[in-house]
Amino acid sequence: MSQISPPSGDKSALAGVTPADAAPVTGTAEHVEREFTVRAMTSRQLVSRRFFRHRGALAGLAVFLLTVLLAFSSIGVAGIPGWWSQSYKTTGTKVDGGRMTLDLLPPFVDGDGFSLGKHPFGQDDVGRDYYALTMRGAQRSITIALIVGLVSTVIGVLVGASSGFFRGMTEGALMRVTDLVLTIPQLVIAAVIGLKFGGGAFTLALMLGFITWPNLARLVRGEFLSLREKEFVEAARAMGASSWRIIFRHILPNTLGTIIVSATLSVSAAILLETALSYLGLGVQSPDTSLGLLISEYQDAFTVRPWLFWWPGLFIIMVALSVNFIGDGLRDAFDPKQTRVRA
């Protein structure tokens, strides 16, 4: 099948066309017709193609993966050792006032060339290696954020799907509960939960997931409200499918876009929430460490030993920003009808 199409960018109507298959068919000097073969792409391929064109999202993905790799591989996790020689637990004497030994400036700008030194991020008050501490904190914060994202997505989808599909009293009750959890400011209820369940990272993450699901529930409910009127649901019903089968097999795959985007953004919100809790002393507590806890311990030293303050903050921002960009890229990838900023 041949189609003549203008060689322009990402119009969804022409999504299947790949100009690489062009071959000149007939030609005079002025007028050459090219034949394109249309290759049909699945929606998954379309989405990933749009995602990988979003430069911001790609950058975000790269930064996020690098950060996760760095955090988990440097000092190891759950018994598996890492490549960094220092431990985050051993105290020692402070060398050179605990200053950073990281050097990035080349020799001609008053530096020593790129060298890591023994303590690239410096040392804290009791001589522990700050790089190892930061990596440990990053590990905890990232783990908690991912778990919170997962838990809140699961609960949100279940609640949203049930209330959107079943309507009636189920919807009424579930929506009241959602409103209830939404009315209480997140930090307030998170602080109360953190006080009771804080300390252990996994319990904290689980509990935090129990309070961050309402937004997703509302979104999913909205989608289900519109999708349950579609003909394919009626057809499935007519063929005898049970309600839950319709929900999971037919409607849910169509709402996957919204869910994935919301899940990603909730991860970034979760890391900010958890670090804020740890900062207030109500989240992860000593002896375990978190990026928020590190910042709160050393905020007064900001004027004389700024590195103790900058590095944890920078890692929080890196994770949150990269996840936000990924979420934005996913949103544009799943719904190109929305006007988007060409990043």
Added chain:
Amino acid sequence: MGVFVIRRLSILLLILMVSTIIMFFLVSNAGDPYFDLRTDNSPNRAAKFAARTELLHLDQPLPTRYLIWLRGAAKCVVPGMGCDLGRSTRGQEVSTLLVQAMSSTLRLVTVAAVVALVLGIVVGVVSALRQYSGFDYTITFGAFLFFSLPIFWVAVLLKQYLAIEANNWLADPRIGLIASILLSLLSAITWGALLGGDQRRKWIVRGIAFVVTLGVLQYLSAVDWFRNPALGPGLITAGAFAIAIGITELIAGLRRRGVLYATLAMALIASVGQFPLRPFLESRTWATWGTLFLLALVTVGVGIGVGMAFGGLDRGQAARAAVFTGLFSGALIVLDVVLRTVPSYSSLVRGRMFATVGSNTPNFEGNFWQRFLDNGLHLVLPTLAIMLISFAQYSRYSRASMLETMNQDYVRTARAKGLTERTVVVRHAFRNAMIPLATLAALDFGAIISGAIITEHVFGWQGMGRLFTDGLIYTNPNQVMGFYLVTAVSIVVFNLLADIAYAYLDPRIRLS
């Protein structure tokens, strides 16, 4: 409309009641109420334990404790009966603590919410109108960045760089040539992006902005304006007329002579009225919040009158424009009074004008304007910290909403009808674009309160956030519930305002 309000209010109140039950149960179970006493070795340890039990009614089962608290709180609603919200761990009445803490926190939260909303909407709308421009990309990236910042980190950074460095600079306030040039370049780029138009117009705007900013900065530096700031009568007059022309252009377009005459008349009144008004405001007897409120009401009344008189065919619009002109020019006059108070205030606080701790200077004795300045300057940093993140969210949402609205069919029809772009945007698209924002504003208020808790912690305010964290640490439900009550009521009020705004903006809601 009334039925709608009452219906929403009753649902919200019900949710409020149930949430208090949940909070009470959660807090009471969260920790050990005796934890600080367990390591106590003093001889009257047993008595202290008994006192704590008595204070928090710990001998009663949990539902009874809740009902005791509820009874006390219900007395608050009935005027005349004492308000019994229990006592803090140190024995103080929670209601007294609340009243002290409430003023500073509510001030912070309201200012942050309003500023974030207004700025976010303006920036988002302009960004949508200039889609894909450099301005748009910068704002979008900025919004992403602010979205991902941890509040506490930003607050500590602000404390150091904005407050301490600014105070150091104020000791010898001079703007160097290089700084002036950089700032002028920034101003030129911003004005060019804001005003838009074709390239030639943009470069003219940029050139003018650069020269004017450079001139102004160097002049201010040379006359040492920052030590003795004031807006002279000239500036106030010029400002009032500029506001008049700007508002007319925005609301009605300069060709509507009726509106233009009304606003110009208001500007004239403001320029003449500033002469008796300034000493009036500065006098000790008349400088109060009540006076300011009355003056605002008078301005609104005069504005409506002038608008009706001069408006001709566009009476309603002229009245609105005149009121806004009057209010903004009045704000200029008040600003002038406040600026003139700076030298005396500065000497009272020994030159450290931007404060980092507390909501106001302790034991501060000064006249109304000095206290106004004191409260205001203490508000700057925490408000900035909280508002950055809300601002990012509002600007993203209003941009998306505005873009969606501008792609609608009725906007295309309006343009085809021959309306100017300004009318299409301000009169038709803007109001419809704001509808989803009302929902967002209601939800976002909770985030502002969360931000306020953290910021108060960083800046050492003795506000409600302190009450909350103390209550949590000591597992004293009274304090936490006191905090929660005020917070929840303000959220309910804000939700209600947002719903009313929603109903006002979207007639379909009103009539359903």
